Amino acid sequence: MNALLTLKNYYLYPKNQPRCLGVDLKLSAGHSLAILGPTGCGKSVFLKSLVGLAPFSGELRLLDSFFHHPLPKLLKFPKRSLPIGFAFEKNALFEFLSVEDNLSLAGAFQDEAQTTQKPSDGERLLKQIGLWESRKKFPRALSGGMKKRLAVARTLIKKPKILICDSPLAGLDPLSAHSIFTMLKETVNTGSTLLVMSLQSYTLALTHFTHLLLLDSSGNPVFCGNIEDFYCKNPHIKAIS
Amino acid sequence: MKTPIISFRNVSKRYGNQEVLKNITVDIWPGELTFIMGPSGVGKTVFLRLALGFEEPDEGEIHLAGIPLSEMHISELSAIRVRHIFIFQHPALFDFLTVIENVGFPLLEHHPDMDPPYVFEKAKGVLRSLGYRGTFKKMPDQCTVGEAKLVSIARALMLNPKVMFIDEPTTGLDETTRTQVDHILVNTHRMKQCSCIVVSHDVNSALTIGDRILFFYDTQLHANIENPRKFTSHPDPLVNEFFNHGEVF
Amino acid sequence: MINLRQETIQLKTFTLELASRLFRPHTQHWNMIIIGTLRMIRTCLVMVILSSLFVGGILVVVFQHHISFFRADSILGAFASSALLREVGPLLVGFLLSGQCGAYVASEIATMKATDQLDTLSSLGLSDMDLVIVPRFVSIFMATTFSLMLSLAGGIVGAYLVAASLYDMSIYFFFSKFQWLIQWSSLWSGFYKCFAFGSAIAFISCYTSYTAEKSVQGVSTAVQKTAIRNMMALIILDTFTTHTFRGLMFVLKYFGVLS
């Protein structure tokens, strides 16, 4: 199975702190990476650098396009949009568009070759997240949990191969957090997508994810690899969970 | 017989046509670390705002420290409020004052006769006791979220209130600062005889340090759990699901 | 949309509260008021002087074109300055100040309300009107009135600079007809307008931001509402002050106070 996302000695520059140690990862479809670390350690900068919103150096292979930057540079946007879905931390919903338009704008500029986006997709997704009745409303009128669901739905409508979410479960009550997490897990269980997520709770990361990336407070990766290596490195944690 | 801090008598509140709270009858007793939990957007914060007179209920009667809120004049209310401090979800620090001035400002306003150096010294002591490690002279927007929360709690403790209402102290914090804030809650509750009422999503902290949990669901007071430490299961499936998911997320 | 009845109730309570607190001397807050006023004047000083120079310039350019039909260029200076003093100066610079002083303070108060700072004040037992609204109201009023008076002087200097540079009028020629066209009454009408505009901008900025919604969206709608309400108030007050000033002068002359 070809690798969707490969990083070789991937350096980061969060808030122009000194360089952090290299990250080496090889992820393919069906895997899921959890990123854990204290607040302000550069989790969201790491996610943004994967998509070209933050400078990085080292080698990054996304699907079939390859980027190699010896010096910290922004990712040059490939001409056509790659099927990558990105859910922002502050769920950047377009305030000037209604809920329905938010979804249709997300899928509007996808290349017709890759995914034929039928209007029914939008309707199915809205019904799934329970926003079909308030589709004419503006995001301002929605509650916190509904905004997060709309932000995640906006990434799912493009049927992405790589799904990147920046702490989607932060500040949510357990019920809506559960519903959002199940929605994300279903897309991964179909086996065709790769999920990259930054998290707050360690128990969730250890039980539901295949790969782990632990960052310490200054942004240096403490551990990076799949769950089995993590357990054999520190067996006492396996006993607890 | 101790008088309850707040007692609600079938209180209901609605915004426009959206029903927020429907005939709630509950008493919150001093000396208990009570947690108010429930899905987001169910009106937990409105419950606290009604209790302190920030908003009027549509029906029903609310007693704050034994005195009905409706007959209270604004000066009596502000006198009572000095004893019952409300800490908001935003760490609402005054952005035109430095950290140490933020903490000392309310005390100086209430007692103009106190000289500022003594008040600032006291503020430094309170901040150190809460484990605040940042510098005292910086402006609030240079603080991290955790530091700002500590400063707002210290500002409330300066007036040594009898009751503290805290709105979501641990959202948006990572594990380490979350346990630090829980430790502060227990400390203020036990040592300083200042009973705390907390609105929160953090099920783990509720089950470990809480004395009583009020569970709101769909504008109703769904469950009133006595001693959460020995909580295993609850007849209502909804509450079970909430707490099981809570442990994981 | 908040219906009109609720809006008027809010307006009534706000004005009563503000008026009752405004005339009770709060000694310890005077330093806050003075610092606020000086800071506000410092921020809008450069903009006021520059814009008043250009306002004077506009009047000179336009009136020179009109007066050239009568070949009576000597009255250009007096005519432009009188028009500036009486009506155009305070209005145009007042628009600028409604944004610089009025909307700026409105965004400050609305942000304080959105991040619950006003509620924290009342929850700590302090009245937020005393500590936040009244000092800002007085500092806007003093800063705006002072800046408008400054802009009158700036306008006349600007008019002279443009007349001297573009239409090469000497300083004596420019100020020759001043005594004849400009009496004390046009100066008082200018000051009367400055006071009226200052108080209107101060009241509207404080009221609109104090009753703003408690969200990030509320801050931006508060700023937009303040800007448009300030401008409409300036325009309506402009007409109102012109007519009432004329009535005032008639009454004073009638009672012999003025010659």
Add this chain to the structure above:
Amino acid sequence: MTGRWRFSRLLLEQLYLHGIRGLWVVLLAAIFTGQVIIAEYAYHIRYIMHELTFVPPFATSMILTQFGPLLACMLMVSLSGAAIASETGLMRSTEQWDALKLEHISLWSFYIWPRIVACTCICIALTLLNMAGQIVSFVAISPWELGLSWAKVIDTLFDMCSLSDLIQGLCKGAFFGFSYSSIAIFIGAQPGHSSADVGKRSTQAVVLGIFAIIVEDFLLSYIFIHLFN
């Protein structure tokens, strides 16, 4: 961009959004400012000419070249300038700007051009409306202010001005509309500001917009007067 997101559809939305709000504001302002101009003008002309028949033609030429575009665009700055600046500021601070970039939408043709073109067209239309409103209001009040009957005022209304004055006014309106909307978007789109100072950015946009209008009015008046006659 085709279908729902084609340029003309976005332009129409912006025209409707900012135009409707500006309509009644400018009409109301035109009624009041028309009277003030005539009152001040009559006071001055009474001193100079002792004869008020010159006032209506002077006033109309002043309205067409000066007060028509100036006051209409000042109101539009506070109405749509503040709105655009705070909307762009909010987009910038809540990362919607990056989200648009990720969707490979060219920000210029999706967000920036529709708003600038819409504001320019609205300013031209509202300048016309403002001129008409001011002329109607000062003609209506002239019997009490100037003591001239309506018939006489309407006869001498357009003696002093020609079509070139009208074109001057509309050009000024277009210039003002273009300048304040591009200032508002430029200030709103500044990177690196938190959601707290979105309000401050929109006030900065309003102030700079008004200042730019005053400076442009001075320059354009000078250029047009020496260009046309």
